[in-house]
Amino acid sequence: xxxxxxxxxxxxxxxxxxxxxxxxxxxxxxxxxxxxxxxxxxxxxxxxxxxxxxxxxxxxxxxxxxxxxxxxxxxxxxxxxxxxxxxxxxxxxxxxxxxxxxxxxxxxxxxxxxxxxxxxxxxxxxxxxxxxxxxxxxxxxxxxxxxxxxxxxxxxxxxxxxxxxxxxxxxxxxxxxxxxxxxxxxxxxxxxxxxxxxxxxxxxxxxxxxxxxxxxxxxxxxxxxxxxxxxxxxxxxxxxxxxxxxxxxxxxxxxxxxxxxxxxxxxxxxxxxxxxxxxxxxxxxxxxxxxxxxxxxxxxxxxxxxxxxxxxxxxxxxxxxxxxxxxxxxxxxxxxxxxxxxxxxxxxxxxxxxxxxxxxxxxxxxxxxxxxxxxxxxxxxxxxxxxxxxxxxxxxxxxxxxxxxxxxxxxxxxxxxxxxxxxxxxxxxxxxxxxxxxxxxxxxxxxxxxxxxxxxxxxxxxxxxxxxxxxxxxxxxxxxxxxxxxxxxxxxxx
Amino acid sequence: xxxxxxxxxxxxxxxxxxxxxxxxxxxxxxxxxxxxxxxxxxxxxxxxxxxxxxxxxxxxxxxxxxxxxxxxxxxxxxxxxxxxxxxxxxxxxxxxxxxxxxxxxxxxxxxxxxxxxxxxxxxxxxxxxxxxxxxxxxxxxxxxxxxxxxxxxxxxxxxxxxxxxxxx
Numbered sequence: 273x274x275x276x277x278x279x280x281x282x283x284x285x286x287x288x289x290x291x292x293x294x295x296x297x298x299x300x301x302x303x304x305x306x307x308x309x310x311x312x313x314x315x316x317x318x319x320x321x322x323x324x325x326x327x328x329x330x331x332x333x334x335x336x337x338x339x340x341x342x343x344x345x346x347x348x349x350x351x352x353x354x355x356x357x358x359x360x361x362x363x364x365x366x367x368x369x370x371x372x373x374x375x376x377x378x379x380x381x382x383x384x385x386x387x388x389x390x391x392x393x394x395x396x397x398x399x400x401x402x403x404x405x406x407x408x409x410x411x412x413x414x415x416x417x418x419x420x421x422x423x424x425x426x427x428x429x430x431x432x433x434x435x436x437x438x439x440x441x442x443x444x445x446x447x448x449x450x451x452x453x454x455x456x457x458x459x460x461x462x463x464x465x466x467x468x469x470x471x472x473x474x475x476x477x478x479x480x481x482x483x484x485x486x487x488x489x490x491x492x493x494x495x496x497x498x499x500x501x502x503x504x505x506x507x508x509x510x511x512x513x514x515x516x517x518x519x520x521x522x523x524x525x526x527x528x529x530x531x532x533x534x535x536x537x538x539x540x541x542x543x544x545x546x547x548x549x550x551x552x553x554x555x556x557x558x559x560x561x562x563x564x565x566x567x568x569x570x571x572x573x574x575x576x577x578x579x580x581x582x583x584x585x586x587x588x589x590x591x592x593x594x595x596x597x598x599x600x601x602x603x604x605x606x607x608x609x610x611x612x613x614x615x616x617x618x619x620x621x622x623x624x625x626x627x628x629x630x631x632x633x634x635x636x637x638x639x640x641x642x643x644x645x646x647x648x649x650x651x652x653x654x655x656x657x658x659x660x661x662x663x664x665x666x667x668x669x670x671x672x673x674x675x676x677x678x679x680x681x682x683x684x685x686x687x688x689x690x691x692x693x694x695x696x697x698x699x700x701x702x703x704x705x706x707x708x709x710x711x712x713x714x715x716x717x718x719x720x721x722x723x724x725x726x727x728x729x730x731x732x733x734x735x736x737x738x739x740x741x742x743x744x745x746x747x748x749x750x751x752x753x754x755x756x757x758x759x760x761x762x763x764x765x766x
Numbered sequence: 767x768x769x770x771x772x773x774x775x776x777x778x779x780x781x782x783x784x785x786x787x788x789x790x791x792x793x794x795x796x797x798x799x800x801x802x803x804x805x806x807x808x809x810x811x812x813x814x815x816x817x818x819x820x821x822x823x824x825x826x827x828x829x830x831x832x833x834x835x836x837x838x839x840x841x842x843x844x845x846x847x848x849x850x851x852x853x854x855x856x857x858x859x860x861x862x863x864x865x866x867x868x869x870x871x872x873x874x875x876x877x878x879x880x881x882x883x884x885x886x887x888x889x890x891x892x893x894x895x896x897x898x899x900x901x902x903x904x905x906x907x908x909x910x911x912x913x914x915x916x917x918x919x920x921x922x923x924x925x926x927x928x929x930x931x932x933x934x
Contacts, residue, residue, distance in 0.1 A: 323912075361780065370778055371780040372780035372781050372782075374782065376779075623778075624780075672792070674783060677782075681782050681783055685783040712788065
């Protein structure tokens with residue numbers, strides 16, 4: 273058993289019991305990424321040859337079994353990524369009615385201080401320049417774009433698209449560009465026309481694809497202040513395509529005329545989320561912060577592939593860190609990125625029906641695989657098996673739930689209360705919405721969030737009297753309660 | 767089913783926060799949060815397991831709602847409980863220890879009262895406490911049994927507790 277022998281499974285990033293189909297797929301993906309016609313980085317040709325060798329051995333059942341015989345016993349464990357799972361309670365209880373259980377999943381780099389260099393960026397700013405952006409908003413956007421352009425490192429690519437009802441490429445994606453000339457082009461941007469997000473998003477993704485490279489952080493930042501009409505479905509489809517190519521999308525909304533539900537849905541398709549800019553002067557701050565986060569990306573995205581368990585339902589999944597946001601329940605789930613200093617944290621609520629408890633002593637909540645692609649790492653990361661099970665017992669356990677879950681849920685509960693208030697108001701049940709908002713205010717007060725509590729009470733009054741939200745009121749509450757979530761995580765970490 | 771102590775909403779087993787009003791349903795004291803400003807919770811440690819038994823149990827038949835702090839102590843796995851506070855060198859311990867909830871300051875005796883269930887009837891008795899026991903404001907004579915109803919407010923010294931019975 274020689275230790276110098278390369279681990280072909282690790283090279284392809286598959287499990288040792290991978291099927292021929294999985295091996296084939298992993299090889300094609302690797303070959304596309306590392307093909308000598310495309311790669312530029314030093315050492316990638318060697319990697320490509322290794323991948324080929326790995327495939328030649330593993331794709332042949334006879335050679336594979338001979339190779340397998342030489343391997344040391346499989347040690348489960350991932351050398352690159354570590355993950356931790358916390359359950360709200362140690363066991364499920366044999367009950368004739370449905371029950372809930374919460375799971376907190378944390379995924380982060382195995383080594384605290386990683387030596388992997390910070391990845392180059394491939395970012396496209398997609399800017400709304402419809403008439404409503406005129407004035408302060410557009411001025412700040414321009415100034416910030418120029419500031420970002422100046423702060424780029426030589427290896428970064430920043431493109432810019434401005435859109436209204438049609439899109440115009442202000443700065444094309446290219447590796448070496450004349451910054452002075454581009455600054456001039458940004459300055460010349462004028463506001464006009466209506467908002468049609470699809471045209472802008474499509475042009476932005478086209479720019480991203482010109483310099484698309486898995487070793488870069490490929491990301492679209494969409495900044496808008498308006499609603500788009502009729503093209504939402506087409507936009508969501510674009511986002512799905514982007515996600516498949518590992519391109520992330522962040523939505524930023526200015527003012528209170530834009531559709532936060534749509535922008536959230538769009539971003540969450542790629543594991544991102546939306547941000548709310550209530551005052552134009554916050555544009556700069558938020559954009560710069562976003563750039564910082566993108567530069568500190570460790571892994572673009574964590575994907576959760578899973579099979580649905582009978583009688584177990586994921587009620588919701590919510591990312592607590594690095595960017596608070598709902599995670600769409602789809603196959604695969606886009607959980608979000610891992611930053612160097614902020615591991616990914618996702619909280620799941622599982623609804624377990626009596627049927628899942630069966631006659632066994634163990635119930636499976638979820639069985640799946642976590643897949644990560646680390647931006648600055650050419651070789652694939654071995655996937656992680658995720659098998660969430662709980663013992664089924666007659667009696668509930670007396671153990672208190674883990675503090676991490678409790679404190680996360682305490683804050684998530686606030687966020688969900690505003691969601692419920694909104695749902696109720698949308699359905700025309702204003703009494704219910706008012707009640708939820710008042711409850712929310714009470715909790716906010718007891719947590720010392722006085723100004724936010726006031727906002728909630730003010731909105732409750734508004735809803736009671738006018739049967740409508742105040743301008744921006746529901747966004748204020750939504751994004752502030754979401755921000756609380758993050759501050760809670762940070763306090764814990766600090 | 768977990769019934770929320772503040773709004774009576776019936777939550778699913780395993781729920782940790784009330785789906786209706788957002789009140790915390792479990793493990794209130796194990797959680798020394800940054801959110802509670804009053805220091806009294808931060809130092810308090812709950813020694814009994816009583817607190818957590820309700821959180822996925824259908825077993826609790828009633829609970830004590832501490833009106834001053836909002837905590838709910840479930841009553842389960844037994845039909846008779848002595849209530850008081852645990853202090854050092856005490857030979858007989860109460861089943862329900864109220865010392866984490868400022869019981870000393872409120873004038874709760876070490877063995878203050880007893881609550882028991884007799885079929886559908888609920889009985890309450892003062893055990894000769896120093897500061898007396900009241901039901902809905904009426905003082906009890908020591909060692910005399912008294913009936914209790916759902917929603918009654920008892921006072922151990924100055925500590926007010928509401929009786930909540932589960933519907934079965």
